[in-house]
Amino acid sequence: MREIKLHDTLSGQVIPIVPRLPGRVGIYACGPTVYGRIHIGNARPFVVFSLLKRFLEHERYQVTLVANITDINDKIYAAAVAAGKPSQQLADEMASHYVADTDRLGIGRPDHEPLASETIPEIIALIEALIEHGHAYASDGDVYFAVRSYERYGELSHRRLEDLDQGEDGEGSHRKRDPLDFALWKRQKPGEDSAWESPWGPGRPGWHIECSAMAEKLLGLDFEIHGGGSDLAFPHHENEAAQTRAARGQPLTRIWMHNGMVRLAQEKMSKSVGNTLLLNSALDAYGRDALIAYFCAGHYRQPIEFNDERLAAAAASIERFRGVAERLVPSPSPAWSAALHAEFFDALADDFNTPRALAAAFEWVRQANRAGGSVGDQDLRDMLGVLALDNLLETQQARVGAEAEALLRDREVARGQGDWGRADALRDELRALGWEVRDGPDGPRLRPLS
RNA sequence: GGCGACGUGGGAGAGCGGCUAUCCAGCGGCCUGCAAAGCCGUGUACACCGGUUCGAGUCCGGUCGUCGCCUCCA
Numbered sequence: 001m002r003e004i005k006l007h008d009t010l011s012g013q014v015i016p017i018v019p020r021l022p023g024r025v026g027i028y029a030c031g032p033t034v035y036g037r038i039h040i041g042n043a044r045p046f047v048v049f050s051l052l053k054r055f056l057e058h059e060r061y062q063v064t065l066v067a068n069i070t071d072i073n074d075k076i077y078a079a080a081v082a083a084g085k086p087s088q089q090l091a092d093e094m095a096s097h098y099v100a101d102t103d104r105l106g107i108g109r110p111d112h113e114p115l116a117s118e119t120i121p122e123i124i125a126l127i128e129a130l131i132e133h134g135h136a137y138a139s140d141g142d143v144y145f146a147v148r149s150y151e152r153y154g155e156l157s158h159r160r161l162e163d164l165d166q167g168e169d170g171e172g173s174h175r176k177r178d179p180l181d182f183a184l185w186k187r188q189k190p191g192e193d194s195a196w197e198s199p200w201g202p203g204r205p206g207w208h209i210e211c212s213a214m215a216e217k218l219l220g221l222d223f224e225i226h227g228g229g230s231d232l233a234f235p236h237h238e239n240e241a242a243q244t245r246a247a248r249g250q251p252l253t254r255i256w257m258h259n260g261m262v263r264l265a266q267e268k269m270s271k272s273v274g275n276t277l278l279l280n281s282a283l284d285a286y287g288r289d290a291l292i293a294y295f296c297a298g299h300y301r302q303p304i305e306f307n308d309e310r311l312a313a314a315a316a317s318i319e320r321f322r323g324v325a326e327r328l329v330p331s332p333s334p335a336w337s338a339a340l341h342a343e344f345f346d347a348l349a350d351d352f353n354t355p356r357a358l359a360a361a362f363e364w365v366r367q368a369n370r371a372g373g374s375v376g377d378q379d380l381r382d383m384l385g386v387l388a389l390d391n392l393l394e395t396q397q398a399r400v401g402a403e404a405e406a407l408l409r410d411r412e413v414a415r416g417q418g419d420w421g422r423a424d425a426l427r428d429e430l431r432a433l434g435w436e437v438r439d440g441p442d443g444p445r446l447r448p449l450s
Numbered sequence: 451g452g453c454g455a456c457g458u459g460g461g462a463g464a465g466c467g468g469c470u471a472u473c474c475a476g477c478g479g480c481c482u483g484c485a486a487a488g489c490c491g492u493g494u495a496c497a498c499c500g501g502u503u504c505g506a507g508u509c510c511g512g513u514c515g516u517c518g519c520c521u522c523c524a
Binding site: 012029030031032033038039041042043044045046048073074075157158159160162163164207227228229230231232233234235236258259260261262263266267268269270271272273297298299301302303305309310312313314316317318320323324347353355356358359360361362363366369370372415418420423424427436437438439440445447 | 451452453455456461462463464465472473475483484485486488489516517518519521522523524
């Protein structure tokens with residue numbers, strides 16, 4: 001169990017994970033709002049935090065990963081109206097799509113995936129605590145957090161109140177005492193087809209409060225890691241941090257971990273910009289192996305550009321793992337492997353540096369190829385397993401059809417006779433059937449073209 | 451305008467004050483009937499200008515550029 005460090009947005013530093021209970025780590029990662037199918041940008045935090053969990057478990061930590069699903073939201077109401085169906089039905093459908101789409105990644109599921117709609121009692125209790133402590137006030141059916149009552153507001157996203165734009169808000173602003181205040185509870189408005197009873201009348205929770213409530217419910221306070229996209233740092237996470245600390249007198253979390261944005265055509269991929277590519281489509285187009293390799297090719301905090309070239313490069317790079325598979329045998333790895341194995345996990349322990357870790361894995365492949373003969377797979381399998389890429393090492397026992405077998409036999413005959421023209425023609429035919437011929441010292445082998 | 455991040459060889463992408471990252475592509479070689487795969491070798495890379503230092507992509511200051519947040523957003 002090595003010391004693991006992560007970048008913390010609050011302190012701006014890379015700091016060690018210090019569990020409340022030895023060996024246990026709780027992670028809360030903000031998930032999507034389900035008013036449409038998720039895109040690649042939404043998939044990044046899912047991948048980052050799922051793989052982080054796998055790594056922590058590899059290091060023998062007992063991990064609880066919570067990734068919420070926001071199923072109550074203005075955009076859901078709007079999308080439901082457009083789709084002509086009840087908002088909860090739309091949210092249910094999209095939540096199912098979200099689970100199915102992310103399942104296709106094959107990197108495991110979070111331990112808990114709470115819904116806002118299931119957490120209403122806890123949300124109301126938290127709001128009541130805020131009102132009691134003088135950090136929130138009810139106003140004509142709404143409840144707002146009084147930002148100026150909380151002296152630490154802005155500390156997470158490193159901004160001062162006076163630096164915030166305070167332009168005129170939309171509707172409801174006249175119910176706020178201060179333009180900076182944000183809604184904890186919103187009264188039901190005409191056209192909204194769902195509402196929950198509360199001490200302030202029928203309505204629904206604001207966006208930020210649900211995460212404070214769900215995180216506390218499932219992980220307690222002052223838990224180890226809270227994550228999400230960097231675009232959530234302000235105002236979402238700032239507000240979460242403020243709510244919990246103002247209500248409970250304890251920090252929400254110990255480390256704030258933010259992943260960089262996925263970009264499309266030099267611009268942040270987002271539903272509001274409209275430049276999205278659905279995860280589902282990307283999985284169809286490139287496959288989960290390439291997609292995971294793509295995400296791991298860059299450090300999680302850096303922005304990454306999404307395009308065909310990058311995905312093709314990711315797909316090409318993992319061919320090296322497939323290529324070494326046939327010389328692997330199930331047994332401990334040679335002595336030279338130890339240093340690379342250690343470097344791989346040291347890299348992950350150092351702010352989850354997946355590109356550095358991958359470099360060690362590639363170096364391992366080179367050493368194995370250089371060594372020649374059979375090589376014990378244990379260490380490489382251990383490394384790739386953490387990234388959920390160990391499947392690349394399964395030798396593809398794709399069934400060679402009788403037709404291909406015959407062609408290969410004919411080609412060997414032709415080669416034996418020195419009839420290179422015919423041999424090459426047969427190789428082309430095999431290629432047309434989807435097989436690549438590789439002549440080796442033990443005779444020819446067929447590999448499926450990928 | 452405010453706050454922050456980043457700018458590395460043809461492309462991607464790590465990196466530490468002094469040592470070959472790695473992947474894709476190119477070039478040369480080995481191997482091969484020819485290929486493929488693999489291996490070996492190869493590219494005066496660190497936006498620009500100053501400064502600190504015996505020595506700086508690696509620290510400090512400035513300039514330019516890109517991006518993110520400041521409103522819903524992973």
